[in-house]
Amino acid sequence: MTVYSLGLLLASLAALVQAQRPNRPNDLNITQAQGNAYGCSSKACLENLQTFEALDRPIFGDVPFNYDFYATADNFTKSKPGDLLKLQQQNSTLYDITPGSSLWFIQYTSVGVGGQPVPSTGFILLPYLSEASNKTPLISYAHGTIGTVTACAASSSYNGYDYDSWKLLPPHGFAVVATDFAGLGNNYTTHKYGNPVINSEDVYFAVVAARKAFPNVFTTKWASLGHSQGAGAIWGLEENPRVASNQSGEYMGGVAVAPSARLNDLLTAVPLSEGYGFGPLIVNVFQSLNFSIQPPVLTPEAMKRYPLMNALGLCDNSYAGLNFDLPNHGILKPTPEQNKTIHEAYTKFQDQYGAATGRKGYKDFLVVQSHDDEIVNYTATIKAYDFACKKGNIVHLSVYHNLTHDESMAASASEWLKWLSDRISGGEAILSSSRLAKDLLQLALKSRKTFIVIDGIDECPRDDRREICTFFRNVVDSLPRNTMDEIRCLFVSQDDGIARKDLSMLSTIKITADCNRQELAAFAKIWQIRIEEKFGTFSEQELDIAAVVTARSQGMFIFAKCVLEELFQQPSREALLEEWKADSFPSELDDVFLIREEIIDTGEANRELFALSIAYLCFPEINPKTNASEIEAALVTGVFAFYEYAVATWTLHLLDWLPTAKKDQILDLGEDIEAFIDLHTTDMPSVQVISKPMQDKLKALQILEAYSSLAQAIVWQRKSPRI
Known part of the structure; x- marks a missing residue:
C-alpha cells in the first residue's frame, strides 16, 4: 500500500487548481455547452459575446488577476469596519501609473446591507515626495461602472481603471485610495451596483484603512472624488453621518462628476429601451439586495442568459453585448401592470438607497454635469441638485456643454482639482484651538x-x-x-x-411630539383669546384659530407665532377674515416670511448691506496678511462677529440691488469697491469665464474702473463662497 503525505497532497491539489484557473477570470470564452445551458447557443449570440469579451480585455491589460490577494482574509471574521486586512505592495513596472509613485493593494473591512461587515478591496497610490517630512493630502476615489462580478475589480486593471480620472491627482500632490467596491475582486458578497448608500461605506472605510496602512503619512483633512456610479457613491458619502465623526480624519467635501444618484429619475429620463446595455446591471441592483420588489426588466430569454455574467466574468463592454442579438436587446416591453411594479420598485429603491432624497449633507459638495451627457441625463442631475438644495444642503453645480459622459471627467479637471485643493488647504473657517x-x-x-x-x-x-x-x-x-x-x-x-x-451628568427634559402638540395648541388658544378680545368672538365655522394654526404649524412654534401675530395686527375684523381665506393663509413656513415691497424698500436695504459688507471686509484685521496672534486678539474683542455674514452675502446683496441701482449710487461706492478689490483679489485664481446672463446682470457696473476685477470676484465668490 502506498502512503501519501497529506501536506504533499494538498499542495499538489492547490498547484493543480492554480494551473487550471485562467490568467484572469474574464479570459474564459463561452463554450457551446454553456451556450446551450443558458440560451446562447445561436451563432449570433456566441460571436457577439466573443467580440465584446475581446473589448473588455484591454481594460485590464496583461496584469494577472491576483486570486490569492482577492481571497477573503483569514482575520476578517474578527475584524471591525475600517480594519486593514491585507496590504501588499505591487511591482510598479507592471502598471501604467504616475512615475515615481508606489502602488499598494489593500483589503479592508467595510459595511454592507443591514450594517453587516463585508470585505472590500482597492488600491493606494502614494506620489513621490521631495520632502519625507511632508504629509500628503488624501483623496478617496470612486470609479464609474466597470461591472458587477468579482472579475471586474478596478485594482486588477493595468492602470487602476483610469480614464483620465484618478491619475490626474498624483501630479498635483494628492495620494489616492481607490475602492473596488465590495463584491468586485473579493467574492464574500455580491456587488451592490448603483447603490449610493451602500457604496459610500466602501469609499469611507477605505480612508480609515489607508490611515492604518500608512500611519502619519496623510494630512488630517481629506476629500473625495467620483465619476458616474462612483459619483453617486460620493453623493451618498456627503450624506453619510460617518463623515461628521473624526474616525477618518477631517472630511472636507467631495466632487461628483456625472452622478448616478437617483435611480428612478435616471431611468425615467433615459429608459432602458434606449440604454439597453444597462438592463443586466439593473437586474443586479435588485437581485443583489434580495429587494422586496423585483422589477421585470429583461425578457425571459435575456434572464436565462443573466448567469453568464458571473460564469464568464463579463465586465464593462461584454455585459452590454450579452443580449445584443435578442429582439429589443432583451429589454422587456412591460404591460401596464408590470409598469406599475417597475415604477414602485424604482421609487422604493431610490428612497431607500439613493442620494439627494432628503438626508442631511455634511460638507460643501461640487456636482459637475455635462448638459449633453448621453448616460447620466442632465435633467436627472438637476432634479437631484434642486432637491438637495431645498433640503438645505450646500451643493455647488457646474454645468458643461458638448461633452460626452466619459469626456466630462477630464474636461472639468481644472475645476475639480482646484476645488479639492482649496478644500484641503483651506476649507471652512473653523475655530480649531x-x-x-x-x-x-x-x-x-x-x-x-x-x-x-x-x-x-x-x-x-x-x-x-x-x-x-x-x-x-x-x-x-x-x-x-x-x-x-x-x-x-x-x-x-x-x-x-x-x-x-x-450626558448622564446633566438633568434631562424629554420633549416628545405629543408634548409639542399640546403646547402649541395651548399657545394658539391664548392668542385666540387675545384676538377675540380685540375683534370680538368668532364661531368655529367662521374662524377656529387655535385648531387650524396648530394643525398647519406641523410642530413649528415660529410658524404659529408669526401667523398669530399677523392676525392680531390686522386693522379690522373684515381685514382679519380676508387674511384667513384659503388663498391668503400661509401653508408653509416660507410663505410666512414674504417681504412686501411696500413695507421694506428691498433695493435700498440691499445697497446698504452691500456697502456695509465691503467696508467691513476692508478693516485692517480682515487683511489676508494678518498674522495668527493678531487674529486671535481680534477674535476676543469681537471684530469677527460680522465676518461670516459679510463674506457669504456681499455678492447676493450687490446682485439684488443692481436692478434698481442708480448711476450716482454706484459711483458713490466706487472708492470702497476699489479698496475691497485691491485688498482681496491679489491672489485670486485663474480668470473665470463670465457667462452672458451674468454679464447682463453686471452691466450697470461697467462705469467703474474696477469692473473687470469686480466681475471676476463675483463669479469666483459664487463658485467658492469665501474670500
Missing part, C-alpha cells in the same frame, strides 16, 4: 444672565461631548450659590442610548 474657544466663552460668560443653547451635541465625537459638557458644568458649578441662576446651558440631543450615557 480649544484654548481660544474656551477663552472666548469665558469672555462671553462675564455678561451675566447668559443663556447658552448647544444644538446637535449628539453629532460631536464622544470625547468632545464629554469635554464640552464638563467645561460648562464646571463653569456653572463654580458660581456662588446666590448667583447660580446667572448662567444656564441647554444641550439639545437626539434621545439615543449613547447620548443618554454621555
Whole structure:
C-alpha cells in the first residue's frame, strides 16, 4: 500500500487548481455547452459575446488577476469596519501609473446591507515626495461602472481603471485610495451596483484603512472624488453621518462628476429601451439586495442568459453585448401592470438607497454635469441638485456643454482639482484651538444672565461631548450659590442610548411630539383669546384659530407665532377674515416670511448691506496678511462677529440691488469697491469665464474702473463662497 503525505497532497491539489484557473477570470470564452445551458447557443449570440469579451480585455491589460490577494482574509471574521486586512505592495513596472509613485493593494473591512461587515478591496497610490517630512493630502476615489462580478475589480486593471480620472491627482500632490467596491475582486458578497448608500461605506472605510496602512503619512483633512456610479457613491458619502465623526480624519467635501444618484429619475429620463446595455446591471441592483420588489426588466430569454455574467466574468463592454442579438436587446416591453411594479420598485429603491432624497449633507459638495451627457441625463442631475438644495444642503453645480459622459471627467479637471485643493488647504473657517474657544466663552460668560443653547451635541465625537459638557458644568458649578441662576446651558440631543450615557451628568427634559402638540395648541388658544378680545368672538365655522394654526404649524412654534401675530395686527375684523381665506393663509413656513415691497424698500436695504459688507471686509484685521496672534486678539474683542455674514452675502446683496441701482449710487461706492478689490483679489485664481446672463446682470457696473476685477470676484465668490 502506498502512503501519501497529506501536506504533499494538498499542495499538489492547490498547484493543480492554480494551473487550471485562467490568467484572469474574464479570459474564459463561452463554450457551446454553456451556450446551450443558458440560451446562447445561436451563432449570433456566441460571436457577439466573443467580440465584446475581446473589448473588455484591454481594460485590464496583461496584469494577472491576483486570486490569492482577492481571497477573503483569514482575520476578517474578527475584524471591525475600517480594519486593514491585507496590504501588499505591487511591482510598479507592471502598471501604467504616475512615475515615481508606489502602488499598494489593500483589503479592508467595510459595511454592507443591514450594517453587516463585508470585505472590500482597492488600491493606494502614494506620489513621490521631495520632502519625507511632508504629509500628503488624501483623496478617496470612486470609479464609474466597470461591472458587477468579482472579475471586474478596478485594482486588477493595468492602470487602476483610469480614464483620465484618478491619475490626474498624483501630479498635483494628492495620494489616492481607490475602492473596488465590495463584491468586485473579493467574492464574500455580491456587488451592490448603483447603490449610493451602500457604496459610500466602501469609499469611507477605505480612508480609515489607508490611515492604518500608512500611519502619519496623510494630512488630517481629506476629500473625495467620483465619476458616474462612483459619483453617486460620493453623493451618498456627503450624506453619510460617518463623515461628521473624526474616525477618518477631517472630511472636507467631495466632487461628483456625472452622478448616478437617483435611480428612478435616471431611468425615467433615459429608459432602458434606449440604454439597453444597462438592463443586466439593473437586474443586479435588485437581485443583489434580495429587494422586496423585483422589477421585470429583461425578457425571459435575456434572464436565462443573466448567469453568464458571473460564469464568464463579463465586465464593462461584454455585459452590454450579452443580449445584443435578442429582439429589443432583451429589454422587456412591460404591460401596464408590470409598469406599475417597475415604477414602485424604482421609487422604493431610490428612497431607500439613493442620494439627494432628503438626508442631511455634511460638507460643501461640487456636482459637475455635462448638459449633453448621453448616460447620466442632465435633467436627472438637476432634479437631484434642486432637491438637495431645498433640503438645505450646500451643493455647488457646474454645468458643461458638448461633452460626452466619459469626456466630462477630464474636461472639468481644472475645476475639480482646484476645488479639492482649496478644500484641503483651506476649507471652512473653523475655530480649531480649544484654548481660544474656551477663552472666548469665558469672555462671553462675564455678561451675566447668559443663556447658552448647544444644538446637535449628539453629532460631536464622544470625547468632545464629554469635554464640552464638563467645561460648562464646571463653569456653572463654580458660581456662588446666590448667583447660580446667572448662567444656564441647554444641550439639545437626539434621545439615543449613547447620548443618554454621555450626558448622564446633566438633568434631562424629554420633549416628545405629543408634548409639542399640546403646547402649541395651548399657545394658539391664548392668542385666540387675545384676538377675540380685540375683534370680538368668532364661531368655529367662521374662524377656529387655535385648531387650524396648530394643525398647519406641523410642530413649528415660529410658524404659529408669526401667523398669530399677523392676525392680531390686522386693522379690522373684515381685514382679519380676508387674511384667513384659503388663498391668503400661509401653508408653509416660507410663505410666512414674504417681504412686501411696500413695507421694506428691498433695493435700498440691499445697497446698504452691500456697502456695509465691503467696508467691513476692508478693516485692517480682515487683511489676508494678518498674522495668527493678531487674529486671535481680534477674535476676543469681537471684530469677527460680522465676518461670516459679510463674506457669504456681499455678492447676493450687490446682485439684488443692481436692478434698481442708480448711476450716482454706484459711483458713490466706487472708492470702497476699489479698496475691497485691491485688498482681496491679489491672489485670486485663474480668470473665470463670465457667462452672458451674468454679464447682463453686471452691466450697470461697467462705469467703474474696477469692473473687470469686480466681475471676476463675483463669479469666483459664487463658485467658492469665501474670500
